[in-house]
Amino acid sequence: MRYRSIMAVLATSTFLFAASQVRAADLEVTHWWTSGGEAAAAKVLASSYDKLGGDKWVDGAIAGSGSTARPIIVSRILGGNPMGATQLNTGRDAEDLVKAGLMTDLTELATKEGWADFIRPSKLLDACKYEGKIYCVPVNIHSWQWMWINPNAFKQAGAAVPTNWQEFVAAAPKLKEKGIIPLATGDAWQIDGVFRVMLANLGGKDLYLKILDQKSTEAAGGPETKAIWQAFADARELADPGYVGRQWNEATSLVLTGKAAGQIMGDWAQGEFGVAGKVAGTDYDCLPGLGVHPALDTGGDAFYFPKNANPEITKAQLKLASMLVSKETQVAFNLAKGSLPIRGDIDMQAANECMKKGIKILTDSNNVLPSYEQAFSSDTQGQIEDLTTEFFADKTMTVEDAQARYVEIIGEAK
């Protein structure tokens, strides 16, 4: 009896092993796209990959934001248990892993398909390069500099629908009277985002570059920056007290349902509007660059393919890489995600009003900004975040105090 059951177990395990060998390849893909719109976008990728036949997308979503998922992903790769492919942010997330030779080299595929010819802005692909070789696939462009508004909320309050930040501030008292939250926001990084958008769009590109690239304390202490802090002080009067601990998609849903009038949030918020079946231009509207200086930073997501001993998996990886940059995938995926495509040569007729505005802004390379992540170390970013959230929560803190400390941080930044 005992002998037979042991044999049965052994037989089953052999069978299972054999079964997994027969299948072309199960490609485990990890990512942290878990909000409504993000999950829908991940599903687009999964189903189009499965349709290619043979290999299969095994979804490895990691709940929580990038800060939760990134250490998990990196430690799995370092620990010798690599997934088939993984999402990370464009930039320096995987720099150390690439240097350690843990990523599959995609150069051959990229040259064959001519990625360098159609990926724009070209610095997206540069972020994937290390010693001239390509190790990742950028899949979308995300930028912070958007404001989402609900026109119906303004109509309900009897205010004109704003076309820029100043008009938005002017309409706020009427919104408050009707019990509508003028500006929906949430926990620390969202508040910090509001400030970074104001710096870029109310301050303009010159000021933004002086502070980010040259770390100029003169610019940070000047009257232009003071005006930004002033605007930020206006913003703290427009948020409701319940913002503490609110998730970004909860804040978006306040705008979506008309409980709040606007939100300053990156274009990933648009995915939430899409999932709710809202139409850009009628149900919601967008003010890229706060309607003042239209300029966008170009962060985003990229896929990395950790090296794997199994050649079947490597083949499946290259197939996924090729699919990710293909025209069809780019259109379908970015429509679901609310982000902008990485190709300049595709027909975005299907794109909604807001995406078209974004694409138009990006066609002029003067409107492309570096992101915080490229300019500041995470330490400096953290210091700025502490300062902006403290200022936002403590209404007794003056603009002068805040600016003085800001100058100090910029001065120490490396």
Added chain:
Amino acid sequence: MSRRPFAPLRNLNAKIAAVPMIVTVLVVFVGCTLWTVLYSFTSSRSLPTLDFVGFDQYTRLFRTSRWTVSLKNLAIFGLLSLAFSLIIGFILAALMDQKIRFENTFRTIFLYPHALSFIVTGLVWQWILTPAYGVQKVVRDLGFETFSFPILTDGRFTIYAIVIAGLWQGTGLVMALMLAGLRNIDDEIWKAARVDGIPAWKTYLFIIIPMMRPVFITTLVIISAAIVKVYDLVVALTNGGPGISSEVPAKYVYDLMFSRGNLGQGLAASTIMLTTVLIILVPWALLEFRPRYRKGKIPK
């Protein structure tokens, strides 16, 4: 005549058995503590480097308002938690000791919160205290339209919300410890006190509590350790907000070391935490554990 065994070889088995623990203590606790202090004087960012910068990290630390707010919060949280959990815990235990019915049930109810993780406690209290659907909404729905209870949204009060949640979780344990102490008191003492006509509260205050000194010390150590390392409760309840109003030192250390890649700064902060604890602990330990020759006891 048997020779006296060579001293280090006496009780050899016991000594060998203790070696792993001694090594652990030396390497993990003492070794890592020294490493921490050493690297707090360097400019280490994501990876440790031995580039010494003197007291720079400490200067920056005490110029950072988030850190000073953290220290202030820890002091408020520590004093209030310590005082209230001892007082409430003792009163609960004294009440339980009156030979009441359903004592087991009550004990379970009071001790239950301690079985929850701080994360759960934090979330539960966040729901209870959030204005949109917690206490404030309930009272307003009862008809008090202007009632306002902004304990989680007004930065001046958030640390007290953390104190409340911490007490809810921790008092049960204090009660259990105190109850065990009370049960150890000989009934004869109560009888004697009754014969002398001493009221119950006086008996507690002047006879029972001094007799329970060891229990109080154990409790004190347990609570103090929990206070200094408070982190998860804050993360779950307020995440340090609004602004930086409910930050605590442990969170500063974690953030700087792991998400902001500034080891030097994080280590400087943890060195300060260690120093603070030592300043409080060392004089007390010297006082408490000093050999007591005078009472006629011979130390072993």
